[in-house]
Amino acid sequence: MKALLAILLTSMLVENFVLAKFLAICSFLGVSKKLDSAFGMSCAVIFVMLMATAATWPIYRFILDPRGLGYLQTIVFILVIAALVQFVEMFLKKYVPPLYSALGIYLPLITTNCAVLGVVVLNITKTYGFAESMVNSLGAGLGYMLAMVLFCGVRSKVDNADMPECFRGIPITLAAASIMSVSFMGFSGLVTGLFG
């Protein structure tokens, strides 16, 4: 239990996927303009991350690895994620329309979101077990959500600030992300401090 909590906090705060590992920067910068969309996108990412982990971990462990096909993992994982996202979209559209109307528009964006492929590959390279993988993915997703929602608040202030003309738009957004990233560095000793 303690080990799982340590993994959760590590992937959520210490090694935040967006601000420390530079994954899913595109969607982090693109969809963080409004709180609603930032939250919706994060929910969709968490959902797909958990589903993708639940699907890819057994595939690697029970099919690819025993047959010495580990080198196929990149191709297999991206295909599984793409198919999964399509399937989830169709399922939600048919059976859970309210959820579809909330998350549906974000789902096509997620196939090419590197955080999802990143987390399933990391679970394998770190040789996590199934429970650890799921917790790691949950932490990664929650960390993504935290970064998105916090950054959304920062951006609404930044866009209206007075700044040199050449910094307007993309440069100032990146500079603001840099400062957010500094604040997340403050978590660096957290897990070793708590769990020794």
Add this chain to the structure above:
Amino acid sequence: MGKLKTLTAGIIRENPVLVLVLGTCPTLAVSTSVKNAIGMGIAATFVLIGSNLVISLLKNVIPDKVRIPCYIVVIAGFVTVVQLLLNAFVPSLYAALGIFLPLIVVNCIILGRAEAFANKNGVLDSALDGIGMGLGFTLALCIMATIREIIGYGAFFEKELIPEDFRISILGLAPGGFFVYGCIIAALNKISHGRAVKRKSFDCESCPSFAACGGQKGECAK
């Protein structure tokens, strides 16, 4: 368009990282040292040339509806080739690039070029475009890595230049990546009076996932 123009477009005029602001994740992540930047650049260039070639050859075979999954499979195939080659011949680089090597699959530059260029143009043009875009990506990575390695780690190509006490080590860490990238784009804006950087903000048309998401324009950011 002349062949030479196709080749050089990606290097400066339509530089994927500095002008189109695509492929931000690997740019930020591997630009901590020039060696890694060049390694990543070459790996991505190889994948880009290969995928552009194959996709332009197959453009009449692939049904329009399933083109994105097909592109992804082609790209993933080339990425696997690069992974195996690097693991066998340059294991230190393989270890240094780590997770960002398999993530070339979802690099928006590669999928973006497949959709925007290889899908519509001939084999030779597509290959030239791949070379140009790959070199442009490598160039941008090298510029960022030079700044970050010299100021952040006081070294260039792992050769020590600046003594420990005079380094600004945060530029080598995660926040420095965002900051240096932002400053480079701001400098480009300043020099060219706002003309150089084509992507003005993170909106829908310039979104790297636009190819995958298609018709639902702007819905996600509303």
